[in-house]
Amino acid sequence: MPELPDVEVFRQYMDKKALHHPIRGVVITAEEILEAVTAQELRSRVEGQEFHSTSRHGKHLFVKLRQQGCLVFHFGMTGRVRYFRGRKTPQNSRAIFHFTNGYSLALLLQRKLGKLALVDDVSLYVEEHNLGPDALEGRLSQSGFRAALRSTRSTIKSALMNQALLAGIGSIYSDEILFQARLHPKAKASEFSDEVMDRLFQTIKDVLQTAIDSGADPEKMPGHFLIPQREASCPFCGSSIKKIKVSGRSSYICPRCQMTGSVS
DNA sequence: ACATTGACCTGAGAGC
């Protein structure tokens, strides 16, 4: 779930539900998800404050505190947030922020691959984690995208998933983007023409924005999207979708529509 | 120096 569109939906959810409530307690039930902070330090710096505003870079969600500091949520492969009322915490809650209004916000991680950090400087965090420009926001220019693709020898799928080149795309959305752009995931990223790169650049924006507009919910995505029907047939030509391995990750492709750059 | 692989963690689902 948690690639750029999912995290953006979480961000909007936090904005709607969890801002501006005084925090009366913080409970960490899996200390290993904390990054460069102890549970005690986190508690003492967060309790009494409020969530003030949110932002996002790639797959990272930043929640600025009212006085000082900023929480960083990373969701790994299975993370979510949930705002809930009452005492019974949802399953797989690893960090819970209790508000004075009787509601709480939990970070849910089935697998403990997510992270929670507390930082003072968001741009420093982004820099230290070697994150490239966000795949959707304006910082990534068309020419910058071309330069990024030309700088690597890897396949286009690996390049799209490389957070240092551009941040926010994972395995699922790289498949969707390459499907919509009719490009084979094993094609060499650096070998595309300018025209193909520019078209791919636009496809990235379109796919990510459309996914966000669908609430990152496969059931609400448009009929030409691959995500809701990866195990079925191509919405364009009807061929059965094939599952292949690309640099160790499963990839779903239409073998007929995505010929460009395929290695025979 | 760069790209790819395996390990990390946990649970769901397949196959026996």
Place this chain on the structure above:
DNA sequence: TGCTCTCAGGTCAATG
């Protein structure tokens, strides 16, 4: 039913 095996949407260290 119950066991074992494989795999999953991410990242990073180890390897080639």
